[in-house]
Amino acid sequence: MNVQMSDNALEMYSDLQRKAYDERSKSRTDAEFMVAGAGYAAGRVRAGYQAQFVINEALRRRVDITAPVDPQMRILDFGCGVGRVMEAVAELGFENVDGVDISAAMIEHASSSPLLANSRFWVTDGHSAGGAPDGQYDLAYSFICMQHISMRQTRIDIIRSLARALKPGGTLVLELMYYPSILSSQIPLPHVAWTQNRTSTDTNSAADVWVTPDMLGEVADDMRLWFRDVALQEIDMWDNVAGTQSERYPVRQNVLLVSGTVGRVLSDRYMGTEVPYAAGEPITR
Numbered sequence: 001m002n003v004q005m006s007d008n009a010l011e012m013y014s015d016l017q018r019k020a021y022d023e024r025s026k027s028r029t030d031a032e033f034m035v036a037g038a039g040y041a042a043g044r045v046r047a048g049y050q051a052q053f054v055i056n057e058a059l060r061r062r063v064d065i066t067a068p069v070d071p072q073m074r075i076l077d078f079g080c081g082v083g084r085v086m087e088a089v090a091e092l093g094f095e096n097v098d099g100v101d102i103s104a105a106m107i108e109h110a111s112s113s114p115l116l117a118n119s120r121f122w123v124t125d126g127h128s129a130g131g132a133p134d135g136q137y138d139l140a141y142s143f144i145c146m147q148h149i150s151m152r153q154t155r156i157d158i159i160r161s162l163a164r165a166l167k168p169g170g171t172l173v174l175e176l177m178y179y180p181s182i183l184s185s186q187i188p189l190p191h192v193a194w195t196q197n198r199t200s201t202d203t204n205s206a207a208d209v210w211v212t213p214d215m216l217g218e219v220a221d222d223m224r225l226w227f228r229d230v231a232l233q234e235i236d237m238w239d240n241v242a243g244t245q246s247e248r249y250p251v252r253q254n255v256l257l258v259s260g261t262v263g264r265v266l267s268d269r270y271m272g273t274e275v276p277y278a279a280g281e282p283i284t285r
């Protein structure tokens with residue numbers, strides 16, 4: 001499998017995304033619409049739960065889960081938008097939350113939030129964590145962002161860059177959309193399967209990556225390039241098997257949370273540090 005693309009295609013796609021978000025996020029109202037359609041107020045409430053979810057994921061992945069929670073832990077929001085989830089993280093008492101985004105307009109809105117007075121922000125090139133420092137974060141997460149990136153190579157570059165920003169033992173949690181009842185060959189255009197590298201003509205739900213059951217292994221493999229103990233967690237959004245269907249989403253749609261850790265945290269906790277699994281001796285069958 002060769003997923004290398006010319007830099008030009010990556011840059012072209014980033015330019016398209018940046019332009020789309022910058023142009024449609026000038027006013028706060030427009031920016032909120034880009035983040036959550038007409039439902040920003042409900043989305044802001046939901047952020048309280050989403051913030052707890054990602055922090056819990058980081059906490060339960062520590063070697064010693066009985067250690068006190070460190071309110072100084074450093075957190076990075078990828079594709080932070082107007083700071084919807086960052087504000088919720090800060091409200092939980094974690095004030096060291098920084099944000100990166102491809103759109104300067106979005107960052108402008110987020111950085112004016114009084115709740116985020118402690119936060120640092122960086123505008124990115126669209127396929128990295130921008131100026132976020134290497135090796136400093138305990139947790140990085142991303143909501144409603146990776147699903148809008150139709151280029152696999154862009155997603156891979158972002159995952160690598162977030163691994164670099166994390167400390168050893170740090171946790172990444174990515175939110176994606178999952179379509180459990182169809183295969184990748186049935187994804188309606190202009191949406192794409194996880195393995196596709198497509199520069200679209202639009203973004204933000206106009207051309208998304210739809211994860212399907214036959215692509216779960218590929219999602220995990222892209223994470224495993226830099227993360228260990230990869231977990232794919234499907235969150236059932238609907239109480240019946242059909243889910244809800246609309247013209248835009250004619251099939252069942254769930255959330256997929258993809259988590260991973262930098263370094264041997266879970267294996268040390270699961271097997272202890274004395275076991276000889278780290279040496280990398282060749283396995284003979």
Ligand SMILES: C[S@@+](CC[C@H](N)C(=O)[O-])C[C@H]1O[C@@H](n2cnc3c(N)ncnc32)[C@H](O)[C@@H]1O
Nearest residue numbers: 021035079080081084101102103126143144145
């Ligand atoms: C739908 S909004 C979600 C904002 C925020 N994560 C939230 O959940 O409220 C998507 C955000 O991702 C940003 N974004 C999209 N593609 C990006 C990329 N390639 N690199 C960095 N940010 C990106 C957009 O500028 C926008 O702010």
